[in-house]
Amino acid sequence: MSSAIQAEGLSKRYGDTLALDSLDLTVAEGEVYGYLGPNGAGKTTTIRLLLGLHRPSAGRAEVFGIDAWRDPVSAHRRLAYVAGEPFLWPALTSAETFEFMATLHGGADVIYRDLLIERFKLDTEKKVRALSKGNRQKVQLVAALASRADLLILDEPTSGLDPLMEMAFRESVHEAKERGQTVFLSSHILSEVEALCDRVGILREGRLVDEGTLDALRHLSAHTVEITFEDEPPELGPLAGVEVTRAGARALRCEVSGPIGPLIAALANARVVALTSREPSLEEIFLHHYDHGSSGSG
């Protein structure tokens, strides 16, 4: 399968700040890719480079094999972009904005657009300057989704949306995926990424620190095992790859980063009432990378 996005050694420096440090990234066609990172990690910088709005200091970015900086117009024919802050034309109504953006894009799926307008509950006769931030965000989203572009680049698209609209957004992304569209979703809302994305990349201070499918990321991280005992928990002693903490009067929480066998063996003679094991949430994975980063060991 060919790739929708390909970045090699992509770097961007603004004055003294290295905003993006040698990013290698491949997003396959038809994939929904979650791009995670705290504020200021370089997510928007990456997107500006992918769109050819800023010029790479080093490396290159390609969209469907087209160089993003050298031939942005050809690349943009195949993608649609939703910015984190909705900057539109205040004097145009939503309907006029849709028409304008569709004309520039070279067409839109008008039937689907009407469905989206209904779904996102937009008043299309209102001028953009009279819309709230959330509603302006919806205008951007509808315009991008209705373009039916092969690639959707979404920069924190749900900031400003209420929970109902967030659900409408998820539904729309699922539809896009079913149609074979590629989605590049930059976000720091982890539940959203967890619900939508096939693969996830975690960005910290301009570097991609982890990447993979959610399953793979989970396997690499610690499982959490919670054990409740009949009475006082036993002393488990040092176990390789297991970190034990007290979780109440009769319970222990164990972070298991290797095989689970040694823990089970150590529990063989204990009077266990209940044992739950769960995979780490994306939030835990994310915090794991972030904490390690801030303490200097990541």
Place this chain on the structure above:
Amino acid sequence: MAAARAIARRAFADGRARTASFALLFGLVALVQVTGYEHSFPTLKDRLDFAHSFGDNKAVRLFYGVPHDLLSVGGYVSWRVGGILTIFAAMWGLLAAVRALRTEEEAGRQELVLAGAVRRGTAFVAPMVAVAAGVVVLWTAALAGLLVGGLAAGESAYLALATVSPALVFVGLGALASQLAASRRVALEIGTAALGLALALRIVADTTSSLEFLRWVTPLGWSEEMRAFTGSQPGVLVLPLLASVALLVVAAAIARGRDVGSGLIATRDSRAPRLGLLSSATAQALRGERGSLAGWLVGIGFFAVVFGLLSDTFATAHLSAAIKEELKKLGGATIVTPSGALGFYFLFFVLAIGLFCCAQIAALRREESDQRLETLLSLPVGRVRWLGGRLALAVLGSVALALAAGLLAWAGAATQGVGVSLPDMLGAGANCLPAALLFLAIGMLAFAVVPRASAGITYGLVSVAFVWELFGALLDVPAWTLDLSPFHHVGLVPAQPFKATAAAVMLALAAAAALGAIRIFRRRDVVGA
């Protein structure tokens, strides 16, 4: 009180670049008038000749108002400084008030301020105090220019006060317009229309003896009636003060009673879609700019008609050798013929169209700083096509303004039986273009290289080049410094022949600058605010 001080300081700092450049202009113009007059008319005979030929000339009154004493330095300076700088003072007052009130509110910063422990009254008064401090700066600059020129301190202080007095009124008007309109743009449109009206009333009053009383209904006329150096009437100062206070009180009352972010004029926010002019980025830019283009057409058209009507008034004047010498320095046209007068007037259209080009550069930059450009360029719109389209719009707008000026000046002259041909006058209009387009191209180059400073640089260049062309000649500065100004290379068509070589050089430079701008813009990052 601490909050009020912080707000006032912030507002003053926001406007300091504009205040500084206006202050420089005020100081220079004041100084140049003093030294220029002493240099050009050293003897009483020269001054009598000058007064005799120009005192009653309507065309001269149109620009500078009614002279009351042309035999003394103070009387001459009072007339000239009053004529020019009062308009700039009014403009400054309008821009400063709208910037301090409506721009802040439209950007949402006023909301932030009012969310703090700040009363509505404070949020209105504190920025106005900062603007008042700016008026004091302008007054000081004008006074300094007059004093350095060697005029008496007391009278100079009074003349400087008369000169900045329209600023007070227009600060009030700008504050009121900021309450009426919900956007900076509409507030400035209201204020500009008021300034246009004030200027038109002053011109009518100064050129039509039966309508002289109209001078008493325009702030620019009040400034004239204060008559610094020519029998002062300090009591007139009450008028601008009262008007200013009244406007500010009304504005403050409205500001107290309305929702933050709104204006008193209801704006319709919903309408059925209008799909005209959305077929390309350039078409949509025209859709956004057509209102302001219409405003420019009306303004330039008005002055073109007036210039046409007044084009034969010099023919009846008796000019001395000294006057002819001075006029020669201003481009060498024989201003005594109607076509000579028109040729001289059209130099002002070079300025006006140059300023239109500045406004286009400012609009380009605003599109980028508001990040609408980012939205546009993330669609399949090429940078070259976008910038090329905006360039084409600016050029076509300039051409439309130039031809309208020619056509309407011809029409005005024709009603007076003045024999200039339509093709000649269209030529005079077109003759404005090379210099104006050179400014446009330099502005584009600035936009490509230093986007954040581009509008300021372009406005600054046009103003300095024009002031230098108008007044530099009076100072006997080295010729090459005058040659630096594109205005110096504009032939005063229709009286003088079209300077084909100079025009070709300016157009070639403009083309080179525009191409360079496009090349550089292709390679730079898109930068927001």
